[in-house]
Each structure stands twice: as C-alpha cells, then as structure tokens.
Amino acid sequence: MSMTKNVVLSQTTILTKLPHVLKCNGPKLVPFFKTVAIFFILFPKSKYKTADMFYxxxxxxxxxSLILFILLNGINLRGFEYSYSRRILTGLAFSLLGDALLVYDHAFFIHGVLAFGISHILYASAYGMRPLRVFMLPFMVLPVIVIYLMLSGVLYRPLSYVIYPYIGLTMFMIWRAMARMKIDNNEWTWTRFYSFLGGILFATSDALLALDRFVTPLVHSQLLVMATYYAAQLLIALSVVDSHEDTEMNFCVIQETDIIKIIQEHGKLLSQVNPDDLFALLSAKRAYIKQTVANTPIKAILMEKKVRIGQNIDLFLSRSPVMLFIKPAAQQHQQKKSN
Structure with a gap:
C-alpha cells in the first residue's frame, strides 16, 4: 500500500510542478500576465496617487484574470468536489474588492483592509484545519511580534484595531497553508507548496506596504508591493489545478494515524478488516466509493460489529464523511435484526 501511495504522490508531484502547470494552463494564464505587464507599463511610478477609474x-x-482562470479550470456552485476552488474563488473576489477600495484609501482604507481580511479567512478555510500542526505556531508568532514592534507608535489607535487583527489573520492563513503541505510525512504536493509560498508573498507585500505607508517611504514601492502581491495571488490560484484530489485528501479521508489508532484500540473486533483495503477504500474518489462500497467486505464487517463496538464504532463512522455512506446501511441492518 505504501509503495502504491508513494507512486501516486510522485505522479502528482511531477504533474503539479510549476513548469508543467504553466505549460498545461498557459493559455488560461495569458490574460493575467498581459494585464500585469500593462499595469506596470502604464503605472511604473511608486507614488502614483491618482484615484480614478482608469487606474x-x-x-x-x-x-x-485569475478569477477567470479558476472558472475555466472547472467549478460549480454546489457539491463537495469543488469546495476548495469555490473558497479560493471567493477569496479572490474579496481581494478584488479590497484592491478597488484601496485605490480610494483616503476614504476606504479600513474597508479595504477588512476585505482582504475576509479573503484570508476564506483562503484559510480552503486549506482546512487538518492536520492541525500546532508546533508550527511559534513560526507564525515571531513575525507578528516583529511587525508589532515596527508599527507600534506610528499607528493611531482606531487604525491599530484593524491592522493588528489583520496581521493575525495573515499569519493564520500562512499557518494553515504550511500545515496543509504535510511536508513532515512526505505527502506534500507542488500545489500545496504554491499556496504556502503565495501566503508568504502576500505577507511580504503587506509588510512592504505598511513599511512604505507608516514607517519610511520605499524606493520603487509600487513595483515591490504590487509584484509580490500579484505573484502571491497567482500562486494561490494555481493551487486549484489538482483540487479534486486535494479535497479528497483534506476533507474526505480519515488520517492514516487515526485509522491505525482505531484499529489498534479495537483490533480484535476489527480483525477481519485488512488495513490496506481500508486505506485504499478511504483514499478512493468519492464517486468511486459510493459505487463500490456495497461490494466490499468492510460494509458487512462494520454492520456486524456495530452492536458489539457500540459508541466507539459510532465515533469511528462519524470521523469521515466517506463512511456516512455506510452508517445508514448499518442502522437499517441493526433495525432489521432487532425486529
């Protein structure tokens, strides 16, 4: 099973490397690169302050253009399959709103920051909360402390009530992107790395903007801030190219460590379940599971052992949306036996 898993991961890694992604999705990204080039040609100056519709x-x-890229990559408004893409798309939409509001920053600066804060929440929700990776949090706290020390004394109080929570949301988003890479157990993919690197570049862009606006003017600030910002959004958008598989891995599949722990705790009762078969079943596509679960021995075994395991098997079933296909059948089986 581990060999098969490594082969699948290696294939995914090859297919999601940046050169391959750009080659396969190049035509869809042409509008993005063209519009970025046009923007820097038209507005090369760092201190362009004209707030008009042209700018x-x-x-x-x-x-x-990135919103269009995600739409062309495939998406629908319902269903579990495209939940990751939908959240990234919605995050881009709020970023778009934030961009527009910050053009008129004299009146809507706080509103623009709030819009970007919502986009970070949406990105973090797309990345998910599993695995948690609490040990990574100290790496997020240190930049917050540095930025706080840099901005303390230069922000007036009402603005600080918005800026500091926004910094926290940015670090939270980066934490979830870093945890999602699963780099410590060799389950990482290039698209997960894109989302993490995108978060780092997003924070870099925000830090440069804050430094230029509140601390000291920067040379070529427009180029530095907007180049890192556009690169960040590009990388985050590219993370949707294998979102079908990634969604299954993040939201449908019980973590292997959880399965091993459960099987160890209830080894005698679940002795008939082959762990490799269980991993294979839970790692399959959602549609494939729905079609084939009736033909697997796991369904009958779980129904047979449900009464004996009691609440423990209820916990086991509830830990994965995939197993919800089995739970109703198990309940019907128990009712028939009681009747």
Missing amino acids: LTFKCLPIC
Missing part, C-alpha cells in the same frame, strides 16, 4: 480598472484586471 482602478488596470489594477484590478489581473485579479479578474
């Missing part, structure tokens, strides 16, 4: 339009066009 707003060309500033927002690259993000509109």
